[in-house]
Structures are given as C-alpha cells and as structure tokens.
Amino acid sequence: MSHDQQSFVTDDGSTLWEPLQLGVYADYLARLSATNPVIVTDDIMAADGQLLLPRATVLDQAAIARWKHKTLARPLANSIQLSKSISTDDLLQHLLDTIRSTEYFQSLAERKHPISSLEPACAKLSSLPLVQQFLTVMAAQMSDLYERTLCVSLWALYIAQEMRLPAQDSGEVFWAAITHDIGMLFIDPQVLNKTEGLTAADWRQVQRHVEISRRILMDIPGISEPLVTAVSEHHERCDGTGYPQAKVESELSLFGQILAVADSIVGIYFNRFKAQGRRWREVIPVLEMNRAAYLYRSCDIVTTMILRSELPLPDVVSGSGVPEFAERMLQQNLQLQRWFTQLRDCLTAVGYTHGDRKLHALQNVIFHVATTFKGSMLFKEDLRESLESMAGQEGNSISKVVADASLAQQEMTFHLQRLSRMLQMYISSNDAKDPKILARLQEGFTAIGGYIAQRNTPPDS
Template structure:
C-alpha cells in the first residue's frame, strides 16, 4: 500500500502543503462520487498559467476528474465545482435542523437552548470558503458518520460557548474547527476503513495521519486562522498522551482542540450508548464526570455546567420481565471489570516507571484513567452492588432506572478497556524486538484476553442492551 510520504507539492506561506499524491486520493473520491451523483463545473477551471482545463457548465465524468493535472491547478480549484446536494452557507442550517429533528432528545435540548438561532450567524462565515464547502459535501457522502460527528460537535460546541459567553472569535474558531475536523480523511487511500477490525501497523499509521492532512489543507487557505488549523491538527490528541498524531500531553494541546476532542468523544458516547437506552443529552454529564480528571479537563467542566441546566429523570426503559436477567448481567459486568482492572494494574506495576518510552507512559496513563473513571462513576463499587441486591430483593421498581444508568457507566469503562487492549496490541506489533518491556506487554495482553466477557441472553440482546454491548469498530 502506498504510504502518504510524498514530498509537498508546494509550500503555502512557508508552511507545508498537500502533496500531489495526497491530493490525488481526493480526486479519486470525487471521481467515484461522480458515478453516484452529478458533479458540475460552475465556472471555468484554469491552470496556474490561466489556460482552460475544464469549461463552465459541464457535468464531469470520472475519467476527467481522475486525470486533472493537479500539479498545475490552483490550490482551491474545487471552489468551481458543484456536487449534487452541495452544502453552502445557506443550506448548512438545514443539515443542523435535520440532525435535531431526527432525535427527540436532541430536539428537546436544542429547543431549550434556542440552538438554531445561535448557530445561524456562524453558518454565514462558511460563504467565504467555497472550496472547503465542496470538500465538506464530499465528506458527507464518503464518511457520513464523520459528517454527523462534525454537525453534533459544532452544534453542542456553539451552545456551550454561547452560554459561557465566550468571545465571538473563539466561538467562530470552534464552529469552523468542528465542521472541518474530518476533511483530512478525504486525502487518505479509500482502502483505509474506519470500521476495519484489524488494521495493519502501516494502515494505522496512514489513518492517524488524517489530522496532519487536514492541517496541511487548511494552512493553504488565507481566511482560516492559525487557531482553527492547529485545532484540526491536534483534535485527536488526548490530555493523557494517548492520542495522535504526535501524542501531545496536557496544555501542549490547544484549548480549541481540547474542547473538540471532548465534543467528539461525547458524540460517540451518546450515539452508541446513551441514545439506544433512550437517555437524554443531559445524561452525558455523568460520562464527562467519569472522564474529566484525565481526559477532558476544564473543557469538560464547562460542558457539565451547561448539561446540568437540563433537569431530567431517567426512568427504566427495559421490560420488567427481563429485569432479573439484566441485574444478573450488571453483576457479571462488575466482576469482569474488576478482573480487567486487577490485570491492568499488575501490568502497569510490572512495566514500572524506570523507562523512557512515551508509548509505555501513554499505556500506563490509560490504566490510570480507567481507575479514576471507575472512582468518579460513584456506582461501580461493592457498596452499590449491595444496594442493587436490596433493590432486587424488595423489587423497588422506581430504582431500576438507576441500575440501567450504572450499566451504561460500566460500559463507558468497558469501552476504555477495549481501547487499552488495542493500544497494547499496537505496541506489541510496532515493537517486534524481544526485550523486557515488549514481553511484559504481550503477557499482559494475553492475560486480559483470557478474561471472558459476560454472556448476554437472546432476550436482552433484543433490547437496547444488544446495540450497547455489541463491539463497535471505529479506528478514529
């Protein structure tokens, strides 16, 4: 597979620019997309010598797009393209409205905070970026989940910023960063899958380059601020050093990137855990609290204050007839987590801290994060297990909703344990040389893999327990 290491096509303001090889992947996506929807040239497309390449008003075919002479085209040549369903400054509010209308909980939260009115002024700034809007349209077709994530993070980010009375320029930067965060994906080979179960080390390195590609794209646009470009570069970095592309730590990550990271994480938590269980947006406050100390920092605290403004009671949504099985599953999940934590802590101790390996420190930070998340959950402990036994024995049905919430918090920890497993496997794969630390990591991974996950009955799988517990493969 071709790696994205080609020399830059040219520098823009002495900054790195996308290479011809990287831009060619984008052209291939446009070419493939032209076989699904119409793509027209709305103005003449000329090369840098002002010679006509494609005339205005033409529906472009796949071979024409594939064969465009990238080396001699303007950096933002696609501002002259129009994709069927093109996103514009005028139509983007409609995309936000569709997202809001499709989910009753998001709609309720949105109406309470007048979000469409808040977002409208920020949508207008997109009119200055026709080339980026073409790419955003392409993203919506090629990576629909990434586009939904962009809408969600921009939407919730603006609500948070407006309620906290952040400066307008700061909120504009957050809004643009949120919408444009996934554009780097368009410059990856289409063979790289976001859902693949087993990426090779080379594929993983290529995928994790997408924030860098997004940055290289944006520094070529004069009207994009340095804050936005940097946020795109760093939005997958985690405070504990376990992110990418460079594994930055703490306040070395820009504030906008930190908030973007939090918002994207919350979108995943809501989409894959809370929404199936019919929990409202405000339920994200407990997820933020669990992750706040090691992953979300001050950005998370701001969001908790906003989310807790919405008063909500979480009633049980599982059928009463499956409750005995469900409570048994909660017990089994607690036991599973307990075993995993014991193995992970033993691994961290075995590695020790007398090393100078940033990957190992990131692994150990993941383990610390899991420990703190369990403590911050306030319910993943022996005391709550005893309370649950009392609830079950006395059939206190009014407390069943709380047990469901406990299970959802447990699966937030399960998610982080799976991420730890992935990180251990990556370390073992990328460090094949036999040495003490590599062998220790491999043994730790084997011990974790030997712990059997709780079995789930068919009756429970038929409820929201099924989608919440199913393995989700998202390599981002």
Template sequence: MLKLVTNNKTYAYDPLLPDAYLLRVAAISTKCGVFSAEDIFSAQNALLVKQGVLITPEIAEILRVHRLKKPIEQSIYLEREFSASDLEQALIQVLQQDDLLTALNEHQNIIELIQNYFAYYDKFPLLKQKLSVMAFAMPDLFLRTLYCAWFSVVIAKEMRFSEEDCVDIFLAALSHDIGMLHLDIFVLEKKGQLTPDDWLHIQQHVFIGASLLRQMDAMPAAVVEAVFQHHERCDGTGYPTGAVESELSYAGKIIGLADSIIAIYHNRFKNQHMSWREVIPVIQMNAQAYFYRHDEILAIIWRRSEMPVKNVVHGDELPEFVAELLREREYLSAWYEVLKESLVSLGFTHGDRHLHSLQNVMLHVSSSVSGSGIFDEVVSQWLRTADFVKNEEDYRKIEKAHVQQQEIIFHLQRLNRMMQLYIDSNDTKPAHIKDVLINALARIKELPR
C-alpha cells in the same frame, strides 16, 4: 469498479498524490456535478484532464496513478455545493429532529447564536467544497459534524467566549473531520476488528485536516490548531502528540469535548435508546482527560433543556439485564487487573516516551475506576441481592452501572490497541518489556467471558 487505495503503504499524507478523496468525488460527480476547473497536469507536466471535464470514476482511474502538479481539490469545482444558506437549513433541521437541541432552543433561541457565523463559512471556498463532498459522500459523518457545530458553540457561549473566539470554534467544528474524506474507505467501513495499522491510518485525519486548512487563505491559526488538537486530551492520553492541558488551546479542548459527546452518544447510547443525559457520567469518569468544569458545564446545559429522564431497562427485562451486568463486571475487573499489573510492573524510570503514554492511559483508567467505584464490592453485592422493586432510584443506579461498564470497555479496548501498536512498532525496546506486554494480551484473550 474502482479499487479504493491509500496513496502509499505507510498511509502518509501527500497532498499531490490522489487518495480516497478523488474517488469519493468521482462517486458523487453525477449527483452534484464535479468538473475540472482547469487543465489538470501530472507532476511531470503531462496533461491528464482538460478543463471542464466531468470527474467520473473513469477519469479518477486516470488521475489516481499519477502524482499531480496541484492538489486535486484545487483543480475541481462542484456545480451543486452546500452554500451558507444550505448549511443553515441543515443545522436547523438537525435541531428540529433532536429532542435535546429542540428543548434548548425553546429555552434560549440557540439558532440565534450561530446566525451571524455563516458569512465566515462563505469566505472559504475549499471548506465549502469539503463539506459539500462530505454531505453527499459521507452523510453520517456530515450529520455528526453538524452536531459538533451545535454543541461546540453552545459550550463556548456557556463559557462566555468572545464573538471572535466563537467564530473560530464554529469553523473548527465544521472543519474538524474533513481529513476523514481522504482516508481509505475500506478501513473506515471495515466490519471486523481494526488492525494497529488501521488505527494509525485513521489518526492521520488530524494531520490531513490541519494541512487542508493551511491551504485556505485567511483561515485563522486558532482553527487550524483546534482541528489538529481535537483528539488530544488534557492528561496526555490523546493523539497525535500526547500533549497535556497546558499545551492545548481552549478551542481544541472544546472541539474535543463536543466530538467526544457525539461519539459516546451515537456509538454507544443511541441504539440502546439512552438519552444525551447519560453522556455526563461518562465524561465525569474521564475527568482528567477534559478541561476544567467540563461536566458542570454539560450538566447546566442539559438541565436547561428540562428533558425527562428515560429508562433503558424495564420491568421483566431487569433480572436478566442485571445478571449480564454482573458477568460483564467480573470479566472487566479481571481484564483491568491484568493490564494494570503488567504496565505497573515495568516501572516508570525506563525513559521510553511511548511506554509512558501507555502507562498514563492506565493511570487514567485507574483514576476512573477508583473515582467511580465501578468495581466496588458494595455495588456488586447490591446488584446480586437487589429485589427489583422497580422504583426509579433502582433503575437509575442500575443504568449508571451499565453506562460506567460500557465506558470501561471502551478504555480497555483502546489500551489493548495502543499496546499492540507499541509491540508492533519499530521503536527500540528491551525484550523483557515486549515480553511482558505480549504475555498480558495473551492472558486477556484467555479470560473466561
């Protein structure tokens, strides 16, 4: 069995160094026929593989130890790949299997919105190769990519974007995660907690995706820009550059919003049998991170679907659910206060850009906390004394509190990771700053759960 490795210890991307993409290609070679399109040479002009050879795991083992003369994706072809027609059918299948998209389509034939865009997909053979490999090797990621295409186009149409801009957004949605194909499988499938190095490695996918798109002749610059920006946030708390709203393109903001909707739903709500509708309060809690009117636009789109509201908690389960909610609430409140106290105590005149990024995230969390009233004693008291009359309004209030707490967990965990990355970095920093942050993380570990 081949050991999956990154192309160097720092996880920096070099298109001429074979990485996990080669190994993913080799793993699906018998399924879709992956062959060398030409003779493959090392950077030193040594012939490694002749034209027309099936890229098996054994061939990948030969290639992976060499720096190549050309990026591997430019030297292979797939006998069976996702054509424009295949992509259209895959998108329609996703629509037909999802209640929200089906309801939207019944109201406004959203299939018609994208039918003219597949010809543009056909113009980019390398994009077709990447999506084909994703479909065969990373089907879950491919499914999320299809959802991103749907939501991005629907949002763009709702915002009255031009057809040219909608095409760019469609291509960017399809392309936004192709960089993930090059990331170490051990990192992406890791069951335990990810290390700071793991997170840095995952963040590389925006650089890789943009680099791959630049290789594609006639790919619009707006698509490259959107893919590079899709993890940036309007309040400066995203990555890779910590850009703010005025520095971001509308396409980047839309892809980022669609990607966030899908991540929130699939990572946190789907397994709890919650609906797409529950994503809206989460987006509202993060108002500073997304662009103007984002929650209003989503609410309009969701309302148009006329889907019924579903309960997460039912009947006899309610008292136990609320008791756990209260325990979690106390823990999160203490966690939040430790982080807030430590980061605010450092002041804001230190001139350290990375520390400012941490503090901006803390301010973002504080805004979410104050805006949502999540830790208000009035809400806590209501939860403690609720008589569980099981009416619809009570269910909605309890479930809203649950959704808000899950969102706060997400942000506090993210801030913990960012702090650890900052502590472990080689950036020069005063010892007292490092000590404050180390002490904060230690205090959090000791909080009673």
C-alpha cells in the same frame, strides 16, 4: 470523529498522505459528478507537464481511473468546482434541521441558545470555497460523518457561548468543528467501513485524518492559526493519552479542548446510545468518568447544559427483566476486575526507569483507570447489595444510581479495551527501547488479547 480513540501514531504523518495523488477523494468526486457535475476550472496537469484534463471538462470515473498513477502539479481540489455546493443558507438550514429533529438541541434552543445565534456563525462559509467543496462532498458521500459534524459544531458553539467567549472566538470554535474531520475524506473507506475490529495498522491509518485536516486547512486563505491548532488537537487529551502528539493540558489550546469535548460527546452518543433511541442525558456518567481527559470546566458546562434541557432519564429495564439485568452486571464487574488486574500487572511489572516516554504514557493511563475504578460506583458495596437484591426479585424498575452504574460499566469496558489496543499498537510499532521489556509486554498481552476479541466495538470516532 471522537472518543473511542487509540494513541500513538508511530510516525509524524508527513509521508502518509500525498495531496498530489489521485486517491480516495478523487473517487468521491467522480461518483458525485454523476449527479452533481464536477467541472475542471483550471487545466489539470501532471507534475511532468502532461495535460491530463483540460479546463471545462467534466470529471468522471473514467478520467480518474485513466490517470490514477499520475502525480499532479497541484492538488485536485484546487482545480475543480462543483456545479452545486453547500451555501451559507444551506448550512444554516442543515443546522436548523438538526436542532428541530433532536429533542435535546430543540430544548436548548428554546431555553438558552436562540437559533438566531447561528446566522453570524454560518456567514463565513461564503468566503471559503474549498470548505464548501469539502462539505458538499462529505454530505453526499459520507452522510453519517456530515450529520455528526453538524452535531459537533452545535455542541462546540454552545460550549463556547456558555463560557462567554467573545463572538469572534465562538465563531472560530464553530468553524474548527465544521472542518475538523475534512481529513476523513482522504482515508480508505474500506478501513472506515470495517465491521470487524481494526488492526493496529488500521488505527494508524484512521489517525492520519488529523494531520491531513491540519495540512489542508493551513493552505486555505481565511483560516486562522488558532482554528488550525484546534483541529490538530481534537483527539488530544488533557492527561496525555490522546493523539497525534500526546499533548497534556498545559500544551493544549482552549479552542482545541472545547472541540475535543464536543467531538467526544457526539461520538459517545452516536456510537452507544442513538441506535437504541436513548437520550443525551445518558452521556453524563460517561463524561464524568473521563474528567481527567478533558477540560474540567467544559465537563461541568456540558453536564449543566444537558440537565438544563430537563429531558427525563428512561428506565434501562423494568419488570421481569430486572433479575437477569442485575446478574449480568455482577458477572461483568468480576470480568472487568480481572481484565484490569492483568493490564495493571503487565504494565507495572516492567518498572518505571526505562526512559521510554510512550511506555510511561501507557503506565499513566493504567493509573488513570485505577483512579476511575476506585472512584466509580461500580464496586461499592451498597451497589452490589442493591444488585443482589434486585437479582432475586421481579417487578422492580432500575433506580437512577443503578442505571448510571450500567453506563459507567460500559465506559470502564471502553477504557480497558482502549488501553489494551494502545498496548497492542505500542508492541507492534517497534518503538520499544528494551527488547527484554518488549518480551515481557508481549507475554502479558497474550492473555489480554482475549478480552479485545470478546469486546470488539467500533470507535466513537
């Protein structure tokens, strides 16, 4: 999952997931078994030696419910087999269906990236039965996540090819993308499906999917160390604002940075534009405002790829809706400025000699946001004049620069909301080293919390 992320998991994840417990994934298997029988291939034993399910038994919800309190001798996924799993041909067909149903991917395939390049990339699946199992369960039980995974995989492969990486390296990036969100199969669906805003505790639970994916992939034969590293880094950011390790660019692998960009692009598009029937072209200004967080070369490549597709940018609004649209943008700009000022004052008033790495990271984010504000088109006088002119007229269409400004405004809202939640997580984590600093941050956050409540949006991840 991608882009709209929070930082700072307050523990290392090692005690947050127990693969020997019958948890969320077991429930998914039990539901799937009703239409695609899940067969026990090896006796399922409890850690205390008790036989729970003998070989050749069909796994069902009753069995899961009966033994839910038991600790297993080995992970459940290693003791079962699905009657039908996604094959190499199935995966290839699913990718082809994604390309043919997506105008942008179809254009890329016609102009630069032939469909034939997918066949060798997909061939590896036949040697990874556990990955087949996880993908099959994901496709059946978390179909939206599977759809996104396919898109991330195409983006990652295309970016790697544009970088002219060797075919083997491009394949590793592709498989890192295919497997990067396997850990989501073990996260409480009640948290993932929340319609209201996530709490700090909810965010920490969602973030665990990275560590879970890493731990699962480490134990699968045929999965390389660079692939596992890339998966563990797909929510890291070059400016140190990612998770789980808050790495900076010099600490990140190339594969991990490619995957992070691909995952973010898909998150931005699916969460902000797809439901409105808008185009991939509209991702560009959002990506441009986040260059500090990603590998610059990847950003340039993505922009080039999107523009190469030659898909037009539709008008955001036209006709009688123009004045109201322009007035909304003006009012939103004022609110963004106030929000930014409160965050800046809250984080800078505590000084910089506290020696707290996590607090320093938060302060670095506010500097990044300040740079984005200064360099963005949102507060340039000519844009304001253009908006004020449009606000009093009818029959106009929105120019490209104003359309991009509208997208940039949405992205700035995201940045401020993200930083506000990161601050909230830091305050609630008990990681602050100085009680006086914590008290000042809590006081400043009281005013900022109102903005979060007004603008609670789902994560792009």
